Amino acid sequence: MPPMTLTLETTAYTEDQLAHKDVPQIALAGRSNVGKSSLINTIAGRRRTLAKVSATPGKTRSINYYRVEPGGFFIVDLPGYGYAKCSKSERAKWAKLTQTYLTRTPELRGVAVLLDCRLEPQRIDIDLVDYCRSQKLPVLPVLTKADKCKQRDRARTRKAWSLLLGDAAPLFFSSFTGEGVDELWDAIREATAD
Ligand code: GTP
Ligand code: MG
Numbered sequence: 001m002p003p004m005t006l007t008l009e010t011t012a013y014t015e016d017q018l019a020h021k022d023v024p025q026i027a028l029a030g031r032s033n034v035g036k037s038s039l040i041n042t043i044a045g046r047r048r049t050l051a052k053v054s055a056t057p058g059k060t061r062s063i064n065y066y067r068v069e070p071g072g073f074f075i076v077d078l079p080g081y082g083y084a085k086c087s088k089s090e091r092a093k094w095a096k097l098t099q100t101y102l103t104r105t106p107e108l109r110g111v112a113v114l115l116d117c118r119l120e121p122q123r124i125d126i127d128l129v130d131y132c133r134s135q136k137l138p139v140l141p142v143l144t145k146a147d148k149c150k151q152r153d154r155a156r157t158r159k160a161w162s163l164l165l166g167d168a169a170p171l172f173f174s175s176f177t178g179e180g181v182d183e184l185w186d187a188i189r190e191a192t193a194d
Contacts, residue, residue, distance in 0.1 A: 004185065005069050006044040008051075012063040015100045020065055024107050024192040025074035026140075029098070029128060030114030032057035032080030035144040038175035039114065040066060040077055043184060051077060061094065063101055073192040076101070082124045102135060110138035110191045112184075117143035117157055117172060121164055129164060140187055141170035147177050 010019045028036045037051035044050050044066075051064065057080060064077040078101065079094045102108065111132050115125055132139045141161060143149070149157060154172065161170050171187065173180035 003045065004043075004071070006040065006050060006066045006075065007069075008064060009067040009074070010065040012065075012097070012101075013061075015097060018063065018101055018104065020074055020107075021105050022107055023072065023074055024109050024194075025065075025076050025105065026109055026188050026191055027076045027078055027102070027105075027111045028114060029078045029111050030080060030142075030144070031082040031116070031122070031124060034080065034114045034116050035173075035175055036077055036080065036114055039142070039144065039173065039184075040075065042175040042178065043075075043181055045181075063097065068188075068192075071189070071192065075188065081128070082122075102132070102137065108137060110140055112140045112142050112188075114142050114144050115161070115170070117146050117149040117154075121160055126164060138191065139165065139168050140191065141165050141168055142180070142184065143170045143172050144174070145176075146172035146174040146179050 012018050028039065030036055037053045040051040041049055041053065050066065061079050063079070066075045066077065068075055078098050081095065081098070102111070113125065113128055113132070129139055143157065149172065158170060171180050171183050173184060
């Protein structure tokens with residue numbers, strides 16, 4: 001496989017800025033601070049940072065479209081949900097923007113749902129998975145920060161999720177060690193292939 005390159009193409013803050021509806025894409029969704037932007041930087045394999053990473057939740061407040069070459073499809077970083085420390089109206093605005101994106105992008109091929117591998121399944125994550133299913137969007141579960149999840153705990157974590165996800169097997173991923181990068185690319189390429 002040739003190396004894949006990612007470039008930030010468009011940023012949408014409002015519904016009328018949503019773009020590229022006719023180009024295949026995979027969205028990244030997950031609670032604030034779960035590691036979405038770090039994952040973008042890691043799979044881009046570049047030292048220069050593409051997506052802003054922060055220890056403070058709520059960093060990404062827009063929908064960011066990253067063009068992938070070769071292939072010409074998009075990986076789309078969504079604002080994190082479940083971030084308590086922002087105003088209710090701001091949270092409602094992001095939720096609406098995300099929901100509009102998920103329902104009005106005909107070429108959306110699937111949603112990589114990022115889950116912190118150290119946590120038990122949380123209501124808010126389960127709701128997102130259910131929502132994707134109700135929209136007939138394939139879910140690709142990604143367990144992030146796998147460097148913090150000991151091998152002996154993994155079977156339990158996998159099992160907890162498989163009860164909810166059925167046959168969508170979660171993939172362990174770490175931006176710190178690079179674990180799961182190749183598997184994730186394989187899954188993304190498969191989902192976006194014609
Ligand atoms: P929002 O934009 O706020 O929604 O957050 P995000 O999901 O984009 O998370 P981000 O990538 O900004 O990372 C949040 C924090 O988690 C940062 O302090 C990162 O350094 C840390 N982090 C990200 N990936 C990993 C990982 O693989 N392992 C560990 N241990 N920490 C990680
Ligand atoms: Mg982010």
